[in-house]
Amino acid sequence: MNFVAAIGRVFLSFLASTGRLAMFAGVSVSHIFRPPFYPRLLLRQIIEIGYYSLPVIGLTAVFTGMVLALQSYTGFARFNAEGAVATVVVLSITRELAPVLTGLMVAGRIGAAMAAEIGTMRVTEQIDALSTLATNPYKYLIAPRLLAGLIMLPCCVLIADIIGVYGGYLVAVHKLDFNPAVYLKNSWQFLELIDVISGLVKAGVFGFLIALMGCYHGFYSKGGAQGVGSATTNAVVSASILILGCNYLITEAFFSQ
Amino acid sequence: MNSRPVKIALRGLIKSFGEKHVLRDLDLDIFEGESVAVIGASGTGKSVLLKNIVGILTPDSGSIKIDGEEVAGLAGNARDRVNRKLGMLFQGSALFDSLPLWENVGFGLMSAHGISRADARVAAIERLRQVGLDADSADRFPADISAGAQKRVGLARAIATEPEILFFDEPTTGIDPIMGDVIDNLIVKSVKELGATALTITHDMESARRIADRVALIHEGKIAWIGDVGKIDTSGNEIVDQFIHGRVEGPMSASLLGTPAA
Numbered sequence: 001m002n003f004v005a006a007i008g009r010v011f012l013s014f015l016a017s018t019g020r021l022a023m024f025a026g027v028s029v030s031h032i033f034r035p036p037f038y039p040r041l042l043l044r045q046i047i048e049i050g051y052y053s054l055p056v057i058g059l060t061a062v063f064t065g066m067v068l069a070l071q072s073y074t075g076f077a078r079f080n081a082e083g084a085v086a087t088v089v090v091l092s093i094t095r096e097l098a099p100v101l102t103g104l105m106v107a108g109r110i111g112a113a114m115a116a117e118i119g120t121m122r123v124t125e126q127i128d129a130l131s132t133l134a135t136n137p138y139k140y141l142i143a144p145r146l147l148a149g150l151i152m153l154p155c156c157v158l159i160a161d162i163i164g165v166y167g168g169y170l171v172a173v174h175k176l177d178f179n180p181a182v183y184l185k186n187s188w189q190f191l192e193l194i195d196v197i198s199g200l201v202k203a204g205v206f207g208f209l210i211a212l213m214g215c216y217h218g219f220y221s222k223g224g225a226q227g228v229g230s231a232t233t234n235a236v237v238s239a240s241i242l243i244l245g246c247n248y249l250i251t252e253a254f255f256s257q
Numbered sequence: 258m259n260s261r262p263v264k265i266a267l268r269g270l271i272k273s274f275g276e277k278h279v280l281r282d283l284d285l286d287i288f289e290g291e292s293v294a295v296i297g298a299s300g301t302g303k304s305v306l307l308k309n310i311v312g313i314l315t316p317d318s319g320s321i322k323i324d325g326e327e328v329a330g331l332a333g334n335a336r337d338r339v340n341r342k343l344g345m346l347f348q349g350s351a352l353f354d355s356l357p358l359w360e361n362v363g364f365g366l367m368s369a370h371g372i373s374r375a376d377a378r379v380a381a382i383e384r385l386r387q388v389g390l391d392a393d394s395a396d397r398f399p400a401d402i403s404a405g406a407q408k409r410v411g412l413a414r415a416i417a418t419e420p421e422i423l424f425f426d427e428p429t430t431g432i433d434p435i436m437g438d439v440i441d442n443l444i445v446k447s448v449k450e451l452g453a454t455a456l457t458i459t460h461d462m463e464s465a466r467r468i469a470d471r472v473a474l475i476h477e478g479k480i481a482w483i484g485d486v487g488k489i490d491t492s493g494n495e496i497v498d499q500f501i502h503g504r505v506e507g508p509m510s511a512s513l514l515g516t517p518a519a
Contacts, residue, residue: 036368117355120354121353124349124351124354125347125348125349125351126351126352126353126354128308128313128347128351129345129347129351129352129353131311131312131313131336131340132311132312132313132340132343132344132345132424133340133364133365133368133369133414134337134338134340134341134365134368134369135337135364135365135368135369136333136337140368
């Protein structure tokens with residue numbers, strides 16, 4: 001009996017959390033479109049999410065492209081299909097690896113930082129202070145972050161696409177002795193606009209989810225330093241799981257026959 | 258005193274957190290232009306009372322009227338409109354640590370009153386000067402200054418928009434007695450200059466005596482005694498006597514020892 005009650009409590013708690021998250025997201029999104037707007041805060045978040053994430057995104061993309069070229073080559077060489085390496089690299093990078101790995105890296109960097117910053121503001125009463133200064137915390141803290149995540153992740157993924165493909169090119173041409181012109185031709189020949197677009201759509205969704213999870217867990221954190229620590233962990237874990245789950249759903253929507 | 262209009266009227270205020278009943282049918286009137294200190298032991302609901310009035314918490318039931326307008330449960334723009342009348346000094350100052358001091362002080366002017374950054378900076382530096390901080394400190398960050406200086410900045414932020422009502426949550430907690438005296442004097446000066454109504458939450462009796470015109474003691478979720486600050490030593494109320502003399506034995510002991518701190 002107690003076991004059933006425990007399952008029931010967990011399920012009810014899950015439903016309550018889901019409802020609270022949905023309401024939080026709805027209220028926050030509504031404030032993106034309602035004045036007053038805070039362009040200075042939006043710009044700060046755009047720089048934080050986009051510009052300062054570029055080194056880690058670039059390194060992730062270049063090594064991923066390099067490894068992908070090497071692995072594809074060693075695999076395809078078994079049945080004399082080395083010519084497909086360029087196509088596999090460009091499609092894998094644009095469709096899957098750039099958006100997913102960029103999302104996961106940014107979730108670790110930005111999602112954690114957002115949860116920690118907003119969580120600290122919560123436990124030190126800074127969010128309460130915003131309210132007493134007649135400033136809506138959803139509008140001031142949450143809306144700029146959601147919008148910046150939505151805008152900047154696609155930009156970051158576009159850059160990751162280019163760097164990742166270049167990483168594959170470096171290995172293919174300088175280590176595996178591919179002809180540069182042929183490699184580039186093969187890269188372009190089978191690449192379609194939908195491959196890039198699907199990756200950018202994923203990036204937009206991932207950027208929104210990363211910011212949402214960071215803000216949500218920070219906003220509802222409590223209990224001092226331990227609470228902020230838990231919020232940070234929960235933000236990264238939940239954003240990562242959502243990224244992987246949504247990645248499948250978006251792929252299904254774009255490419256299922 | 259009672260000839261003045263009531264600025265803040267609380268009736269039948271109830272607030273619970275689960276099984277813990279913090280405010281139990283609390284009534285309190287604060288008249289325009291007066292300074293009231295709410296005293297009481299830790300965990301008796303002083304801060305909860307204040308947070309209900311400023312809209313950080315919503316009461317379970319009861320009425321909160323400011324200038325005759327019901328504000329309990331107000332949200333969104335309606336709450337923001339009411340909060341433009343308010344200024345608050347938080348217990349831990351609650352300064353925005355990502356902003357320099359002048360932006361902390363000028364925040365309400367820029368965000369809620371639409372004043373330009375340049376004008377807000379000038380006004381903020383003037384407010385900082387009023388609380389004893391020079392213009393050179395304007396570009397420093399909260400982490401770079403002492404707790405006492407943070408309280409001063411918090412006070413400057415609270416009065417920057419020249420609010421009609423000022424709230425002070427434990428203004429002298431966490432700072433030394435000399436700085437506490439300085440903060441109290443600044444509070445008295447600011448309240449008088451603005452002609453504001455003030456509500457101070459404190460368990461520091463010396464601070465209450467310096468700041469308040471009237472003192473209310475909260476006990477078991479209700480106002481157990483309220484009267485002029487000069488009459489507190491001769492109130493004849495056992496609860497007040499126990500609190501102001503800091504005695505372990507008395508009518509407050511049972512509830513304090515049996516109730517976990519909030």
